Amino acid sequence: MTTHSLLLLPGDGIGAETIAEVERVIAFFNKTAKSAKFETDTDLVGGAAYDKHGLAISDKAMAKAMKADAVIFGAVGGPKWDGVPYEVRPEAGLLRLRKDLGLFANLRPAICYPALADASSLKRELVEGLDIMIVRELTGGVYFGEPKEIVTLEDGQKRAVDTQIYTTHEIERIARVAFDLARKRSGKVHSAEKRNVMRTGVLWNEVVTATHKAYAPDVKLEHILADNCAMQLVRNPKQFDVIVTDNLFGDVLSDEAAMTTGSLGMLPSASLGAPDAETGKRKALYEPVHGSAPDIAGKGLANPIATIASFGMALRYSFDMAKEADRLDRAIAAVLAAGLRTADIMQPGMRQVGTADMGAAIVEELSRHAA
Numbered sequence: 001m002t003t004h005s006l007l008l009l010p011g012d013g014i015g016a017e018t019i020a021e022v023e024r025v026i027a028f029f030n031k032t033a034k035s036a037k038f039e040t041d042t043d044l045v046g047g048a049a050y051d052k053h054g055l056a057i058s059d060k061a062m063a064k065a066m067k068a069d070a071v072i073f074g075a076v077g078g079p080k081w082d083g084v085p086y087e088v089r090p091e092a093g094l095l096r097l098r099k100d101l102g103l104f105a106n107l108r109p110a111i112c113y114p115a116l117a118d119a120s121s122l123k124r125e126l127v128e129g130l131d132i133m134i135v136r137e138l139t140g141g142v143y144f145g146e147p148k149e150i151v152t153l154e155d156g157q158k159r160a161v162d163t164q165i166y167t168t169h170e171i172e173r174i175a176r177v178a179f180d181l182a183r184k185r186s187g188k189v190h191s192a193e194k195r196n197v198m199r200t201g202v203l204w205n206e207v208v209t210a211t212h213k214a215y216a217p218d219v220k221l222e223h224i225l226a227d228n229c230a231m232q233l234v235r236n237p238k239q240f241d242v243i244v245t246d247n248l249f250g251d252v253l254s255d256e257a258a259m260t261t262g263s264l265g266m267l268p269s270a271s272l273g274a275p276d277a278e279t280g281k282r283k284a285l286y287e288p289v290h291g292s293a294p295d296i297a298g299k300g301l302a303n304p305i306a307t308i309a310s311f312g313m314a315l316r317y318s319f320d321m322a323k324e325a326d327r328l329d330r331a332i333a334a335v336l337a338a339g340l341r342t343a344d345i346m347q348p349g350m351r352q353v354g355t356a357d358m359g360a361a362i363v364e365e366l367s368r369h370a371a
């Protein structure tokens with residue numbers, strides 16, 4: 001039996017409440033899974049780490065993250081830490097994790113559970129059963145390129161500059177992630193850029209095309225301009241399977257795609273690094289898209305599904321446990337179909353439950369179908 005090590009970093013606000021529900025799911029799989037079990041360790045990040053160590057993440061916690069097979073992250077931040085120095089603000093903990101673990105690929109699924117299709121701003125027939133994966137390049141592009149500055153000109157005007165930079169290597173490695181994912185899904189990738197107006201778009205297009213030819217000719221590849229992609233996502237989102245794109249377009253398109261499917265409390269994500277040369281394993285961090293929700297923290301109101309589904313992504317992408325991941329997805333869908341809702345996704349005629357009841361219901365559903 002294989003043992004997988006998990007580092008749990010609940011962080012601040014509702015992070016602790018939603019990670020507690022993930023622990024319930026982990027305990028279930030430890031009891032029932034035949035091929036693997038999980039060993040967990042927990043540490044502080046964000047405001048909680050600042051309160052104890054004066055840092056957004058301690059070196060010791062960072063070392064644990066480097067060693068773990070996957071990190072499961074809750075959320076960080078809150079008004080309590082608004083005034084702390086910039087370098088040790090809660091978000092710095094997440095940024096250090098992304099940087100030190102080399103997490104260059106951000107995976108953002110947009111899945112619409114049939115029971116929630118009416119909560120979408122789009123018509124039911126457009127979103128019901130939707131299952132898209134946006135693969136966003138996370139460590140390059142215009143958010144990091146230099147020069148990045150605001151200068152004052154001789155005439156007193158100011159000029160701001162951000163620089164979009166991509167290299168062949170950066171584009172090729174994210175394209176490979178997208179092609180690998182597509183092979184496990186419906187085998188189709190759209191690559192979104194702006195080659196009509198940006199030199200980085202021209203290179204992006206060339207490198208994705210070459211990588212496709214050399215590495216993944218079995219996958220279907222289509223190129224799409226990023227602005228058209230934004231339109232198509234609200235016109236006919238089901239035409240997409242995997243979309244690969246740069247850091248800036250990915251930021252916007254992943255939020256757009258996700259929001260067609262419902263609430264922040266439902267959205268998981270994964271960030272992956274390069275495969276280790278010896279073991280082939282990728283460093284990985286899994287986290288809900290939402291923040292620490294200080295307005296509802298400590299009240300037992302948080303929706304734990306985004307964090308539980310993030311653990312589901314860990315099963316699928318770090319541990320090759322697709323059967324278990326599918327079972328977890330089905331349990332979430334069944335609980336929603338049975339009418340259970342946390343406050344953020346409450347609809348007329350449904351039964352409102354708190355964080356712990358939602359977690360318990362998902363585990364109960366899992367137990368019902370345990371092999």
Ligand code: NAD
Nearest residue numbers: 075076077078264265290291292293294295296302303344
């Ligand atoms: P937020 O995502 O925390 O909350 C936005 C709204 O959505 C709130 O009304 C909240 O109650 C609701 N919400 C969020 N998650 C929910 C859930 N699981 N269940 C039910 N309702 C949920 O965003 P914000 O209010 O802009 O930020 C609050 C804090 O979180 C800030 O300090 C911000 O910097 C931080 N933040 C952290 C992360 C992260 O840790 N990755 C991401 C975004 C924001």
